[in-house]
Amino acid sequence: MSSATHSQTASPGDVIETPLGPTRSRFQQFWVLFRRNSLAVSGLAIFGLFFFTAVVGLLVTSGTQPLLDPAQVRLQEKLKPPLSRPNLDTLRPGEVPPLGVYLFGTDNLGRDVFARMLQGAWVSLTVGFVAVGISVVIGIFLGGIAGYFGQAAIRVDHMLPAFLLLFGVAAWIAGAKGSAIVLMGLGSGVVIVSIAAQKIWRKRPMPVFLNALRFPVLTADTLIMRLVDIMLCFPSFFLILTVVALLPASLYNIMIVIGLTSWMGTTRFVRAEFLSLREQDFVLAARALGIRTYRIIFRQMMPNAIAPVLVSATIGIASAILTEAGLSFLGFGVPPPHATWGNILSGGKDFIFDAPWLTFVPGIAILIVVLSFNLFGEGLRDALNPKLRERH
Amino acid sequence: MTDNDVLLSVSDLRIHFRSDNGLAKAVDGVSFDVGRRETVCIVGESGCGKTVTALSILGLIPIPPGIMAGGSIGFDGIDISSLGEDDLRTIRGNRIGMVFQEPLTSLNPVFTIGDQIGEAILAHEKVPQDEVHTRSVQLLKDVGIPSAESRLQDYPHQLSGGQRQRVMIAMALACHPDMVIADEPTTALDVTVQAQILNLFKELQKKRDMAVLYITHDLGVVANVAERVYIMYAGIGVESGRTAGIFQTPRHPYTQGLLASLPTRSKRGQRLSSIPGSVPNPARKPPGCPFHPRCRYSVETCRTRFPELCDYGDGHLSRCPVLYERRETGGS
Structure with a gap:
């Protein structure tokens, strides 16, 4: 690493000279390392292709007069193998596929599998990105709090009203409105008493019974990290199944549910990064400059912590796509007739011997996309990890 | 006094x-x-x-x-x-501005010098972006960093220890502190x-x-x-x-x-005393x-x-x- 040694040993006295440090920016350094990993580069390329396909797929399959209609039923053309030509004699003019060929064949209703795959690509893409977006936002927020404010105490006067109000809401939903009002009243009462007590006894010592309200129960770090542990205990796929069974089936519910059950890893990463960043001199220097706390957290510290988050997000997208495909396969996913890779696969399993392309086309598509995301994510991790840089 | x-x-x-x-x-x-x-x-x-x-x-x-x-x-x-x-x-x-002991670690590694000096100015004063730029250049000149204009685009790892300490001083001085x-x-x-x-x-x-x-x-x-x-x-x-x-x-x-x-x-050749x-x-x-x-x-x-x-x-x-x-x- 000639660049690193250069920047450390500036010869004394010559501050008038141009800097001796490396001239490559951080992104260029990253790219040089990333490019060496050919698997990761191909992962990135496939990811780009998938992104492009999904966007094009959305454009050509949506609207009232789509270019390729994934819902067009042609019963006379059912279960045609890939690359077969449509029989123009039996088709009405509106039913003729615009490509003039069934690229991936047709399914048991004679729908064009290519058009359905294109429509499903957009679903997979949005599920992957939105679900991971939700989980990363939650993860960064909770991990940031746990890492930066971790030692802040959560006191009795924080816990007590929270529990009382929570039970109050639960009682309200359960129908016991009388006790709900009592519980909520008690909760707000505790809040008012503790705020008033702080104002009144600001300088003098507080009476014992009020001081008990300020007793620290646990730290913010403990609360958040035990919540993570609890969430990790659930077999999340079955949790998702339960929630999806209760909620009306829609693409958005699935995205949200997948997002809400996959933030734990990001939280742990961000917390770990923040615990070490918090002790860094530049954070103290930023505080000494009078920069606001939220700005220190989100502008000064977050970019330093983002690398592992990016890696886990990339791999998270792959697992979100898999989860969605699994849900659709089981029939809990996006409701038909909207096509997703999971429900094409699910519909195809009944004809696996007669029409294997119905299973293989979506299956291989899922395999390639998930694999490319995982390879890209691992390449990203290797290129962003300074310890692994020495290897190259 | x-x-x-x-x-x-x-x-x-x-x-x-x-x-x-x-x-x-x-x-x-x-x-x-x-x-x-x-x-x-x-x-x-x-x-x-x-x-x-x-x-x-x-x-x-x-x-x-x-x-x-x-x-x-x-x-x-x-x-x-x-x-x-x-x-x-x-x-x-x-x-009150403050300059720390370790110029190597007191600058945020992921931002350019210009970003960080700008941040120091904007922490206390609402000024338009072009004024932030001119003030940052002036600050770098004041602390004796040559070709200040182009140094603003540099990252901390591209500067020597002495230059980094000068940047820290520029940041401490950004809002004209009394001390x-x-x-x-x-x-x-x-x-x-x-x-x-x-x-x-x-x-x-x-x-x-x-x-x-x-x-x-x-x-x-x-x-x-x-x-x-x-x-x-x-x-x-x-x-x-x-x-x-x-x-x-x-x-x-x-x-x-x-x-x-x-x-x-005057103590040349003698053993130094210690406490x-x-x-x-x-x-x-x-x-x-x-x-x-x-x-x-x-x-x-x-x-x-x-x-x-x-x-x-x-x-x-x-x-x-x-x-x-x-x-x-x-x-x-």
């Missing part, structure tokens, strides 16, 4: 830390003043509470585990020790760069009419820059006065020991005078009675009654 000219006044500051081995009294009764446009040094060994004192002025001591056990910090008529976080923030960077606290600003730098940075401070101080509070263990720095000096030992102030007075006639055995351990031309023993653990300080186990003048009362300050005139104060009495009886 009249009261009007006092910018920062710290009196009887006590900062303790809860730790597993009991209460660590990191700072245990330190008083000092800094006048407007004055240069003051706080000198002491590692672990004597210098940095804690400096951080407490800006309210940067983490509480808990830190405890402000007593004393007050007044800055330009404001009682800093009673301010909340929001009010403290209007002082940090804006009225800069420099916590060992030259410790991590080469000797030649140290001299450049000290001269830069002197120059900037003259230009900008600001006070500078140096925190250092380097008596060479003190002799070079300070008008007045405070010597700290084990969390207390042991001696204070004008620089010349302290260097010529040190009145406290600890200061005498420090000066005797400096290599000078026997080491600094006490802040959680287990000896009773009485904290220096008595290492002091060659120590008498019985030193073990039990905390020494009071003795006035030698011309602002020269020393916390050693034993030597003061000797002087009275014509001992020295």
Whole structure:
């Protein structure tokens, strides 16, 4: 690493000279390392292709007069193998596929599998990105709090009203409105008493019974990290199944549910990064400059912590796509007739011997996309990890 | 110095830390003043509470585990020790700038120099982007960084240690503070760069009419820059006065020991003297005078009675009654 040694040993006295440090920016350094990993580069390329396909797929399959209609039923053309030509004699003019060929064949209703795959690509893409977006936002927020404010105490006067109000809401939903009002009243009462007590006894010592309200129960770090542990205990796929069974089936519910059950890893990463960043001199220097706390957290510290988050997000997208495909396969996913890779696969399993392309086309598509995301994510991790840089 | 000219006044500051081995009294009764446009040094060994004192002025001591056990910090008529976080923030960077010891780690590695100086300006002033740019360029020129315009696009790892410290100084000066606290600003730098940075401070101080509070263990720095000096030992102030007075006639055995351990031309060829023993653990300080186990003048009362300050005139104060009495009886 000639660049690193250069920047450390500036010869004394010559501050008038141009800097001796490396001239490559951080992104260029990253790219040089990333490019060496050919698997990761191909992962990135496939990811780009998938992104492009999904966007094009959305454009050509949506609207009232789509270019390729994934819902067009042609019963006379059912279960045609890939690359077969449509029989123009039996088709009405509106039913003729615009490509003039069934690229991936047709399914048991004679729908064009290519058009359905294109429509499903957009679903997979949005599920992957939105679900991971939700989980990363939650993860960064909770991990940031746990890492930066971790030692802040959560006191009795924080816990007590929270529990009382929570039970109050639960009682309200359960129908016991009388006790709900009592519980909520008690909760707000505790809040008012503790705020008033702080104002009144600001300088003098507080009476014992009020001081008990300020007793620290646990730290913010403990609360958040035990919540993570609890969430990790659930077999999340079955949790998702339960929630999806209760909620009306829609693409958005699935995205949200997948997002809400996959933030734990990001939280742990961000917390770990923040615990070490918090002790860094530049954070103290930023505080000494009078920069606001939220700005220190989100502008000064977050970019330093983002690398592992990016890696886990990339791999998270792959697992979100898999989860969605699994849900659709089981029939809990996006409701038909909207096509997703999971429900094409699910519909195809009944004809696996007669029409294997119905299973293989979506299956291989899922395999390639998930694999490319995982390879890209691992390449990203290797290129962003300074310890692994020495290897190259 | 009249009261009007006092910018920062710290009196009887006590900062303790809860730790597993009991209460660590990191700072245990330190008083000092800094006048407007004055240069003051706080000198002491590692672990004597210098940095804690400096951080407490800006309210940067983490509480808990830190405890402000007593004393007050007044800055330009404001009682800093009673301010909340929001009010403290209007002082940090804006009225008091701070330069840290490690220029290598005190800059955020993922942002350019321009971003970071801009951040320092925008923390306290709402100014348009192009003004931020011109001011950043001017600041870099002021701290002696050549081709300032293009340096703004550089990342910290592209600069040398001395240049990074100059950038830190530029950030500390961004909002025209009345005072800069420099916590060992030259410790991590080469000797030649140290001299450049000290001269830069002197120059900037003259230009900008600001006070500078140096925190250092380097008596060479003190002799070079300070008008007045405070010597700290084990969390207390042991001696204070004008620089010349302290260097010529040190009145406290600890200061005498420090000066005797400096290599000078007259001591060429001789073995350098050192103070026997080491600094006490802040959680287990000896009773009485904290220096008595290492002091060659120590008498019985030193073990039990905390020494009071003795006035030698011309602002020269020393916390050693034993030597003061000797002087009275014509001992020295």
